[in-house]
Amino acid sequence: MDAVILCGGMGKRLRALVDDRPKPMAEINDRPFLDILIDSFCGFGLRRFILCAGYMSEKIRDYYSSRIGALQFVISDEHKPLGTAGAIKNAAKLIRGETFLVANGDSFCSVDLRAFYDWHSARNASMSMVVTESQNTGDCGLVSLDASKAIVGFEEKCRQSQSRYINAGIYLFQKEVLSLIPGDTSFSLETELFPKLIKRDCYGFVIEGRLFDIGTPERFAMAIKHLVKEQLQPSQIPS
DSSP: OEEEEEEOOOOGGGTTTOOSSOGGGOEETTEEHHHHHHHHHHTTTOOEEEEEEOTTHHHHHHHHHTOOSSOEEEEEEOSSOOHHHHHHHHTGGGOOSSEEEEEETTEEOOOOHHHHHHHHHHTTOSEEEEEEEOSSGGGSEEEEEOTTOBEEEEEETOSSOOOOEEEEEEEEEEGGGGGGSOSSSOOOIIIIIHHHHTTSSEEEEEEOOOOEEOSSHHHHHHHHHHHHHTTOOSOOOOO
């Protein structure tokens, strides 16, 4: 199964700390954050990664094109900002197989991907989203589920909501969903695609893990504390 990682954001809020590289390449313990994310996926057998790059894409291309070994890295370049869904559409021809993983390149949440895949397949879902208990919800997508864990509502970065769950930024998609995304234009997962998908078979996979992102200097510092505490060592990516 392919993993599509969204790496194209400009990371404006983090530039006070990281201004010479795209946000997913910010370093923790001398490793790009993106390496840590990829490591976590490798533990579940993923070996082919499509990196959707935009801002400073050459930094991502130069780093990962030099990696030779068990993993395959494919760079999907955005020549203009395409948004989160538009970036996936731009990479459509590179995606193999009917089911693929999508993950934000600037956040980390521990999840059992094998259990997630089995759960998604058992429900014949068009899209499944990893969700976790609400934390500081002001900057997160809030997700409402019914008793069967079907997604019945999604609010992007809403400060007032009764929802218990937040979007953890990890998804499984069926390739058929790509037909709902227009080509060569900016299109958002959160505000444009998800409202359409709510009418289909889409589910929230509930986990207990905490979500960490590196979108601001403060949250980057929190992510560093957590990931260093987990004793992440220099790259364990297979070579």
